[in-house]
Amino acid sequence: MTSLVPLPTALEIRQHNAITTARYEMTACEMDIVFYLLSLLKKEDNIGTFYRVKVTELQQLTGRQWNYQQFFDATSALRSREYIIKNEKERRTLQVGLLASAEYLHGQGVIELEVSEKMRPYLIDLKRNFTSFRLQAAFNLSSKYAKRVYQMASQWKDKPSITYSLHDFKVMLNLKDPEGKEPEQYSKVSMLQRKVLDVAVQQINQHTDLQLRYELLKKGRAFESVRFFIQAQLPEQLPLPFEQPLDEAREQKARQHLRDLDIKDAGLVGRILSNQDLVNDLFGFVYKLKTGKIKATTNAGGLFLKTAGLLKK
Structure with a gap:
């Protein structure tokens, strides 16, 4: 038997670290839908639960307007776009999509979403290994790279810093194919800084509960890694109080x-x-x-x- 879930009631999105570090690419519209969906998920939800995304609610939360075609393209991509999740311990690699279905209720401004059951454990099982981040902060970021870096920084927000090799960092942002079959984006470090790092840090510092700065580290004459320094801060934007009525x-x-x-x-x-x-x-x-x-x-x-x-x- 299926059930419907109302608007968000949890203050924070909680996302399994296997998802946070998975390699995937999303548009800003897709990410807004996913953030909204994550806020609706409950551990006690039954298999086959449908989650209702109210278009006007999403637009009011984000301050951005997405037209019908953008929503349709976004949910279509979310159904076909895959997460690649590696479990080194069990020597398993999972290829999985986020959505099993998306249905538009015309005249109601509602999209009903169904989560793929293979994905559900990574979204629901929060006992030990999870990332939590504020819904309003995630919505306030307009750059898809800022949204992605914010997820990654939130994973390590209890540590003073975290270092990624440039290879791993670009793979997680889908800027580089780990198998080398597709051309690498922003191969010049100066372009990576200008198009990704500087934009992400500026937006995160302005709109979220985290304060970031970064430095590029060299090995020999070439840049090899990026280190993020992470501090908590009081967000300028009041987070949405979803725990309240x-x-x-x-x-x-x-x-x-x-x-x-x-x-x-x-x-x-x-x-x-x-x-x-x-x-x-x-x-x-x-x-x-x-x-x-x-x-x-x-x-x-x-x-x-x-x-x-x-x-x-």
Whole structure:
């Protein structure tokens, strides 16, 4: 018997390290879907559970707009794209896809996802070997390389530093084929720094609970490895409070939006939060602001109050 799972209730995504270090390539849209899916998974879920991704919810969380074709391409790729997970101890290599199925419920703005059963143990079995990372932080990163490096850094966030050979690092980001059958991307270290490392570190430091810096290490005259230095920090973005009831979580997120818009008048704040239509207007305004549908170079808060009919004439 199948069952449906509602919106996220866990504060952190937890992901088995075998997945974190597996070799795979995803677009930013695919990663956003996967992060959302991971937040829905529960250890006690039955085989055959379907997970509902609400498109508008995902877009509001990320501040990014994905059209239908992008979603369709993303779920199609997630069904066909494989993880390669090596178990050296048992001398086994698993090739597996993440999704068994994806079904679009037209008119409802919902995508129902089914996880491949071979993948489920790596996502659900969290007793010892897992990575945890904040959902909001993962969503705030726009670069696919930043998302990937954040996963990797989160795996080692209790250590002061971690070193990867450039070969292993590029393999995990799918920039290099370990068998050498495909051309290597960013073969020049300067390009790897500019296109991957610098972008990832800048976004992670700005939007997440981690502070990173890196150094490139040489062997002889050639660069051989990259060392990441990892520190915890208070994130600039308030993490989504998924452990709280959804009504309370929505109110807290709305309060954060009002603070970001510099709307601090207690009377206005109370009026907005007590009116669900105004709260909906607020979320819609912030979403349009983030996606460029609304332009407000100065006084975005005043523009919201004006459009919501809250400014005194």
